[in-house]
Amino acid sequence: MSTIQTNTITTVSQNLCFEGTQGVYSHVSEQTGCTMRFGVFLPPQAKVGPVPVLYWLSGLTCTEENFITKAGAQRVAAELGVAIVTPDTSPRGLDIPGMADSYDFGLGAGFYVNATQAPWAQNFRMDAYVSQELPAVMAAHFPIDAQRTGIFGHSMGGHGALVLALRNPQRYRSVSAFAPIVSPLHCPWGEKALAGYLGPDRDTWKDYDACALIESRGWTGPALLVDQGANDTFLQTQLKPELLQQACSRAGVGLDLRMRAGYDHSYFFIASFVESHLRFHAQQLAL
Amino acid sequence: MSTIQTNTITTVSQNLCFEGTQGVYSHVSEQTGCTMRFGVFLPPQAKVGPVPVLYWLSGLTCTEENFITKAGAQRVAAELGVAIVTPDTSPRGLDIPGMADSYDFGLGAGFYVNATQAPWAQNFRMDAYVSQELPAVMAAHFPIDAQRTGIFGHSMGGHGALVLALRNPQRYRSVSAFAPIVSPLHCPWGEKALAGYLGPDRDTWKDYDACALIESRGWTGPALLVDQGANDTFLQTQLKPELLQQACSRAGVGLDLRMRAGYDHSYFFIASFVESHLRFHAQQLAL
Numbered sequence: 001m002s003t004i005q006t007n008t009i010t011t012v013s014q015n016l017c018f019e020g021t022q023g024v025y026s027h028v029s030e031q032t033g034c035t036m037r038f039g040v041f042l043p044p045q046a047k048v049g050p051v052p053v054l055y056w057l058s059g060l061t062c063t064e065e066n067f068i069t070k071a072g073a074q075r076v077a078a079e080l081g082v083a084i085v086t087p088d089t090s091p092r093g094l095d096i097p098g099m100a101d102s103y104d105f106g107l108g109a110g111f112y113v114n115a116t117q118a119p120w121a122q123n124f125r126m127d128a129y130v131s132q133e134l135p136a137v138m139a140a141h142f143p144i145d146a147q148r149t150g151i152f153g154h155s156m157g158g159h160g161a162l163v164l165a166l167r168n169p170q171r172y173r174s175v176s177a178f179a180p181i182v183s184p185l186h187c188p189w190g191e192k193a194l195a196g197y198l199g200p201d202r203d204t205w206k207d208y209d210a211c212a213l214i215e216s217r218g219w220t221g222p223a224l225l226v227d228q229g230a231n232d233t234f235l236q237t238q239l240k241p242e243l244l245q246q247a248c249s250r251a252g253v254g255l256d257l258r259m260r261a262g263y264d265h266s267y268f269f270i271a272s273f274v275e276s277h278l279r280f281h282a283q284q285l286a287l
Numbered sequence: 288m289s290t291i292q293t294n295t296i297t298t299v300s301q302n303l304c305f306e307g308t309q310g311v312y313s314h315v316s317e318q319t320g321c322t323m324r325f326g327v328f329l330p331p332q333a334k335v336g337p338v339p340v341l342y343w344l345s346g347l348t349c350t351e352e353n354f355i356t357k358a359g360a361q362r363v364a365a366e367l368g369v370a371i372v373t374p375d376t377s378p379r380g381l382d383i384p385g386m387a388d389s390y391d392f393g394l395g396a397g398f399y400v401n402a403t404q405a406p407w408a409q410n411f412r413m414d415a416y417v418s419q420e421l422p423a424v425m426a427a428h429f430p431i432d433a434q435r436t437g438i439f440g441h442s443m444g445g446h447g448a449l450v451l452a453l454r455n456p457q458r459y460r461s462v463s464a465f466a467p468i469v470s471p472l473h474c475p476w477g478e479k480a481l482a483g484y485l486g487p488d489r490d491t492w493k494d495y496d497a498c499a500l501i502e503s504r505g506w507t508g509p510a511l512l513v514d515q516g517a518n519d520t521f522l523q524t525q526l527k528p529e530l531l532q533q534a535c536s537r538a539g540v541g542l543d544l545r546m547r548a549g550y551d552h553s554y555f556f557i558a559s560f561v562e563s564h565l566r567f568h569a570q571q572l573a574l
Binding site: 015016017018019022069070072074075229231262263264266267268269271272 | 302303304305306309356357359361362516518549550551553554555556558559
């Protein structure tokens with residue numbers, strides 16, 4: 001791996017929140033070839049020393065802002081002394097034909113892969129961006145303890161969290177997800193995205209399919225924590241948590257799957273259960 | 288007062304949130320002559336009986352949505368068993384010249400007054416809408432105990448909460464505010480709004496000036512609770528909490544003014560302290 005440039009970040013905004021600081025920053029990313037925004041919540045404990053860090057990966061159509069404003073996570077993060085980093089969901093501001101044609105591909109829909117297909121391969125490198133470049137930027141500019149890193153996300157971002165953790169178990173000590181796409185090989189969102197970014201050879205998709213990765217690589221960290229709304233409109237067509245259950249069962253990987261009666265796919269669902277995810281990660285990262 | 292029509296409301300959305308229901312509804316308002324949206328969070332306790340109700344009044348440019356998605360209030364409201372109603376901040380969808388020309392007058396800036404000046408007088412009746420029509424709609428359609436009603440708000444909505452409580456002490460048992468406009472007679476936002484809605488005679492403005500009302504009518508309810516960020520950009524030009532202190536002091540009205548070092552005017556500030564406001568109201572409404 002060549003040296004990652006982390007020289008310059010620009011402060012977009014900073015707001016005091018629960019005695020911590022909710023910031024939004026921008027930088028020019030080598031991986032995506034464009035200016036990327038990301039949020040960082042620094043808890044008050046960061047004033048006296050490095051704190052553990054959680055990466056939150058958002059879902060389709062989101063930016064760095066959705067989780068910051070809607071999840072209500074800062075209260076608990078401030079109590080626990082955990083930083084939360086919220087990347088954007090795709091490159092932006094590029095002139096790639098078709099980039100903004102649909103809500104589930106291109107803009108706002110990077111799917112946390114490194115694309116191999118034209119015209120996406122040069123910029124749609126959200127895997128490398130989130131798992132390599134952004135951690136280097138964080139280490140260079142913020143008082144975080146990179147040895148204590150966890151990752152979580154929602155929907156497409158739940159897929160991203162699971163996949164990046166399974167691909168980089170040395171980097172992520174804990175992983176959890178809300179309503180994740182557990183197997184892009186087996187749902188319309190995933191098939192469209194991976195065909196577009198990775199091409200028609202479905203064998204290559206297995207590197208970005210949580211269920212396939214669980215069976216091929218396993219997971220020796222703490223049991224995967226997943227919350228899923230039972231009234232989620234995408235439950236049966238896109239999310240299919242039963243596939244995750246089956247993969248974990250076959251691979252002997254622990255899974256704490258919590259079906260939540262009456263809850264849907266929205267941030268109202270996330271806000272309702274984010275506290276328990278934060279406490280789960282904080283406990284793991286304290287070890 | 289003639290009978291208020293409360294026949295029909297339409298459900299725009301409902302999301303389960305902390306085991307309660309966050310709904311958004313619409314109805315045709317007699318007072319504003321247009322379709323109005325409002326949010327209602329019903330805590331789980333509402334399934335077994337009427338619950339106390341809090342009205343939240345938002346600030347300039349807001350709709351019914353901002354508080355619902357950004358304040359993180361549902362968690363505590365669900366714990367305390369309090370409903371929260373979030374009206375919009377002005378009439379919408381009307382064809383009034385000049386209605387959308389500025390962020391601080393007209394659309395999103397009703398200032399919670401009953402306008403007397405053309406072309407606003409027919410529709411910009413947010414005082415009557417919030418303090419009379421909407422409570423009647425709530426009583427007709429939701430399991431709330433109108434005898435236990437409190438009111439709070441932010442900025443222009445903090446002004447609205449204070450003014451409506453002071454004008455209707457029989458209706459509101461408790462009132463609190465975040466960064467309120469305490470005296471529209473003495474700030475540019477207030478002068479512009481009240482001149483436009485009420486005309487040039489500043490004597491008529493005193494009916495909608497919290498400081499003037501405190502001195503003319505007093506307040507025998509619990510001490511007014513106000514949180515104010517010390518780093519609020521609008522502190523010295525628009526908000527001027529010292530005027531509220533002086534008015535309360537002269538009138539012998541209790542005021543719990545909490546200056547919050549480092550906090551600004553945003554929802555990050557509101558989210559940080561909304562729990563204490565909810566607990567304050569719940570305690571008063573339990574009496």
